[in-house]
Amino acid sequence: MFETALQREVEALTQQLLASAGAYFRQDPGQVVVKFDLTGKAAGMALFPHRATPVIRYNALLLTENRVDFLKRTVPHEVAHIVARRLFGRRIKPHGPEWRQVMQLFGAEASRCHNYDVSRSTRRRLQRFAYRCDCRNHELSSIRHNRVLQGQTYLCVNCKQPLVQSCE
Ligand SMILES: [Zn+2]
Ligand SMILES: [Zn+2]
Incomplete structure (x- = not known):
């Protein structure tokens, strides 16, 4: 699928954060597949398919509408899921101390919730x-x-x- 310049920026930031976490923790952070096929209310989603490369799905519409916050908050949020899982295993809580530790490394606010208007991404007329x-x-x-x-x-x-x- 055709990627916009903004999507390429998100992809690059994703790989950059992943690499910086690997360097910091002195451990191979592994690979991640980046997609922009998420719709609905969620801005991003980290998936761990069995015996396959982890995937981050980003919401292309919410990215376009919330460019700055998306780069500042959603991208580190999802990458931190990938890193925490890789480093600390599958038994950790999704937004527990391991994930927050990675968010701290990224200098990102460890909040679970975004503040994006989801009216267009959910096809509602009102915000x-x-x-x-x-x-x-x-x-x-x-x-x-x-x-x-x-x-x-x-x-x-x-x-x-x-x-x-x-x-x-
Ligand atoms: Zn999360
Ligand atoms: Zn209830």
Whole structure:
């Protein structure tokens, strides 16, 4: 598939972060396959197929719409998953101390959640933000999302747990 200049930049940054982690930890970080085929609310996703090269899938639309934050946050976030898994094994928690350690090395904020508007990537007309509780996914309007940023809590009517922003 044809790659844009921005996608080539993301690909290069991915490989660069991977190499710098390998140098820092003095261990071969392995290879990663980069794709731009992710759609929906997630900005990126790290996959570990059995006996195959790990894959990072990036969301091409969210990349175009959030260029700066994507390079600063989503790319290191996903590469840190690859590195942490390679170095510390499959039993670690996805966003646990090993992953945070790699994020620290990358100088990236170790947050699970992005703040991107997912309205176009989910084909909604209104701006929506991805949230979740203990039982399912939710979408909040920008009004409610802004209230959450100001400290308001919304509870899931089903499981009664607070809604937190979704991740990746
Ligand atoms: Zn719930
Ligand atoms: Zn993650």
